[in-house]
Amino acid sequence: MSDEVQPGYVRVRLDISYDGTDFHGWAKQAGGKRTVQGEIEDALRTVTRSRETYELTVAGRTDAGVHARGQVAHVDLPEGVWREHNQKLLKRLAGRLPKDVRVWALRPAPSGFNARFSAVWRRYAYRVTDNPGGVDPILRNHVLWHDWPLDVDAMNEAARELLGEHDFAAYCKKREGATTIRTLQELSLVRGADGIITATVRADAFCHNMVRSLIGALLFVGDGHRGPEWPGKVLAAGVRDSAVHVVRPHGLTLEEVGYPADELLAARNLQARNKRSLPGAAGCETC
Known part of the structure; x- marks a missing residue:
């Protein structure tokens, strides 16, 4: 399975922390429940003045009430949006996000990086x-x-x-x-x-x-x-x-x-998607 970034886009790594007390977990949910993903995506759309919501992919989808100090996510942004906003994006997010979630770093991800599947x-x-x-x-x-x-x-x-x-x-x-x-x-x-x-x-x-x-x-x-x-x-x-x-x-x-060294990211990305089993057992897809 390929995970190439689409032409005209740049993959950005985000380093994130949050107090999970008042969140219904990381992942967006139906019904308007407050989630970490929802807050960051809304803030990103607002500060880049975009009509489109740029969806985050996260290393670990934490449950309601669980906290994070070292969460990692990635987002694919149009090159023009990244070029226009990257110098001020971190500070603008700090001003827009609620106090129980912070983005600490934003930087272009190395080739082959996937926040979820590249993690070891x-x-x-x-x-x-x-x-x-x-x-x-x-x-x-x-x-x-x-x-x-x-x-x-x-x-x-x-x-x-x-x-x-x-x-x-x-x-x-x-x-x-x-x-x-x-x-x-x-x-x-x-x-x-x-x-x-x-x-x-x-x-x-x-x-x-x-x-x-x-x-x-x-x-x-x-x-x-x-x-x-x-x-x-x-x-x-x-x-x-x-x-x-x-x-x-x-x-x-x-x-x-x-995460592994940059040159091993793509290989790890593919490996993590493979079917996995113990010796003598039938394989099934990783989650």
Whole structure:
């Protein structure tokens, strides 16, 4: 599948952050619900004085309530529009966008770049505290309160059994025609001096609800309701377990998206679109 930019257009990379509290996720929705994509596309149309809406392609479509500090998107703009507005576009967007979303950088993307399909990993952080007094009010929209003491060592022991390439069907909301095979590159938890536990979760891609389901399973281990071997057994069973809770979205932040060297972008773009399967299993299209 080709992803060549149409003649007369320039592909622009955007680096974005947002507080997801008041958004119904990244992707535009019917019914006028407020979304990150909708706000940025509206602002872009306004500041470039365009009649056309230039559609964004994003690295990770975050759910309602999920935040981002390192989101990446691209948009294809007519060369004339980019030439006329690029020097002032960043500042004009800052003046037009609401305060809970920012575009930090705009630049022409290298050849072969696709914000979604060129990415080789996405890194999320999930933040939770077991402080008996609850969450600092200033952090209430970014940290989950868990009202049982958590054993971080036990959670890390359980997390190690989930690393690598697996079918994460037990931790994903299934979507028709989409694979649940992913490579989990990192899953580790650290308690900070402030008592907040930060889980770092990095994978080549994520299926729907995967991060929040993994954290839900690890919390069950951390508070002693299950042993460290339990999340691995759930993974191996390959089916949803009613004991795995999808934790609330507000503790989750997309921190960073990784891309290969410029000369490898086009190859990665094609590779990410290929059908994917585990050895001995039938393939299906990536999501």
